[in-house]
Amino acid sequence: GSFVPLxxxxxxxxxxxxxxxxxxxxxxxxVTFPPVLHQRLNVIEQELRKNQLSDDTLQFLNSTGLKAExxxxxxxxxxxxxxxxxxxxxxxxxxxxxLVSTAGTVDWHITLDPWGNVLSEHNPQKLHQPxxxxxxxxxEESGLHYNRHxxxxxxxxxxxxxxPIGLEGGLNTYTYPLNPIQGKDPLGLSEFGKxxxxxxxxxxxxxxxxxxxANGPHYEPISGSISLDAGYSGDVFTGANDAYGIGMTxxxxxxxxxxxxxxxxxxxxxxxxxxxxxxxxxxxxESPMSTGMGSAAGYMATGGWLAKFTxxxxxxxxxxxxxxxxxxxxxxxxxxxxxxNQSTKCLFD
Numbered sequence: 001g002s003f004v005p006l007x008x009x010x011x012x013x014x015x016x017x018x019x020x021x022x023x024x025x026x027x028x029x030x031v032t033f034p035p036v037l038h039q040r041l042n043v044i045e046q047e048l049r050k051n052q053l054s055d056d057t058l059q060f061l062n063s064t065g066l067k068a069e070x071x072x073x074x075x076x077x078x079x080x081x082x083x084x085x086x087x088x089x090x091x092x093x094x095x096x097x098x099l100v101s102t103a104g105t106v107d108w109h110i111t112l113d114p115w116g117n118v119l120s121e122h123n124p125q126k127l128h129q130p131x132x133x134x135x136x137x138x139x140e141e142s143g144l145h146y147n148r149h150x151x152x153x154x155x156x157x158x159x160x161x162x163x164p165i166g167l168e169g170g171l172n173t174y175t176y177p178l179n180p181i182q183g184k185d186p187l188g189l190s191e192f193g194k195x196x197x198x199x200x201x202x203x204x205x206x207x208x209x210x211x212x213x214a215n216g217p218h219y220e221p222i223s224g225s226i227s228l229d230a231g232y233s234g235d236v237f238t239g240a241n242d243a244y245g246i247g248m249t250x251x252x253x254x255x256x257x258x259x260x261x262x263x264x265x266x267x268x269x270x271x272x273x274x275x276x277x278x279x280x281x282x283x284x285x286e287s288p289m290s291t292g293m294g295s296a297a298g299y300m301a302t303g304g305w306l307a308k309f310t311x312x313x314x315x316x317x318x319x320x321x322x323x324x325x326x327x328x329x330x331x332x333x334x335x336x337x338x339x340x341n342q343s344t345k346c347l348f349d
Contacts, residue, residue, distance in 0.1 A: 021041050021042070021074055022042060025041065044057055044061075048071060048072050084101070086101055086127075088131075093134060094135065095116075096129065096131045096132075097111075097112075098110075107124070107125050108129055112132075112133065113154075115154050116154035134147070143155070147159070223250050224250060224288060225249035225250070225261075225288055225289045226249075226284050227285070228247070228282050229246075229263070230281075232276075233276065234275075234276040235271070237271065237272065238269060238270050239268075240266065240269060244263070244264050245265070247260070249289035249346070251346070251348060259349075260346070261289040261347070262345050263289070263343060263345070269300065269338055271334055273333045274333070275333055276332055277304075277332075279310075279328015280326065281324050283322055283323065283324040285320060285323075290344065291345050291346045292344060293341065293344075295317070296316040297314055297337070297339045298312060298313045298314030299335075299337055300313075300337075302326075302332075302334050303334070304333075306331060307329060307330065308327070308331060310325070311325055312338055314340060
């Protein structure tokens with residue numbers, strides 16, 4: 001564990017009973033000054049307290065017939081505040097457990113369970129201390145912890161607000177670090193702390209925690225596409241296939257995170273053998289589909305008599321792999337390299 005030092009400075013609001021120069025003049029005249037005059041009098045008050053009147057202020061006083069020495073008599077003494085300084089005593093996650101005064105007395109302390117529920121609290125001075133685990137702000141009215149991007153309910157031990165879409169969203173939009181003893185989530189976005197520690201030569205238990213954070217339990221967003229097309233092909237050592245199809249893909253643009261696309265694919269073949277036919281082909285790809293042009297290259301094999309079976313595997317410039325299986329009337333046998341260009345139009349692009 002580690003000790004996270006924090007200082008807390010608390011100051012009572014003596015200003016609440018203090019009247020400004022503008023407020024005192026308003027009460028005496030029983031009128032309400034316009035905002036411009038309020039602002040002017042506030043500036044004059046500040047300069048009177050410093051005993052340094054600007055040329056602009058002197059010009060204003062001369063034009064109104066006011067005298068600085070008379071206005072100074074209306075000034076109340078500046079309020080004195082009762083300032084208290086406390087040192088935060090925190091656990092290894094940075095969760096405040098106690099406030100210690102400069103005299104060494106414990107003026108506030110709390111006992112929490114691993115999920116942030118209050119087991120006991122000692123607060124004889126009624127100090128306002130809303131900080132909780134992982135930097136959360138305690139909301140007394142709702143009993144929830146505010147984490148900037150979402151709310152956490154310690155009674156349930158989980159966030160009750162969905163992960164912000166587009167950041168760490170996935171299949172499980174309510175993911176919460178399942179190990180609150182070693183994990184942190186300072187912004188309410190994702191678990192942090194366990195995996196970061198392994199880069200700094202931490203003890204074996206922390207390195208094990210890093211592996212736990214890297215491998216789960218959590219969900220990574222799915223990315224890719226599936227498609228079905230129909231076309232024809234012909235090969236005699238070289239050849240080509242031409243196909244039109246429709247696909248379903250993950251999408252960051254679509255409001256439902258899925259999109260439907262139509263496409264046209266033209267592939268060139270180079271290899272050994274001769275075959276011809278037509279049929280349907282299904283494809284599964286790591287690459288999501290999007291409107292525009294794309295290309296990929298790989299290898300294929302096809303063969304059969306009366307009915308032709310085809311398999312192929314390609315990889316695009318980003319390293320995404322696609323696998324295809326086709327079947328239809330035809331005959332012959334061919335094995336070789338395949339290079340494809342695809343034109344795509346998606347619904348939400």
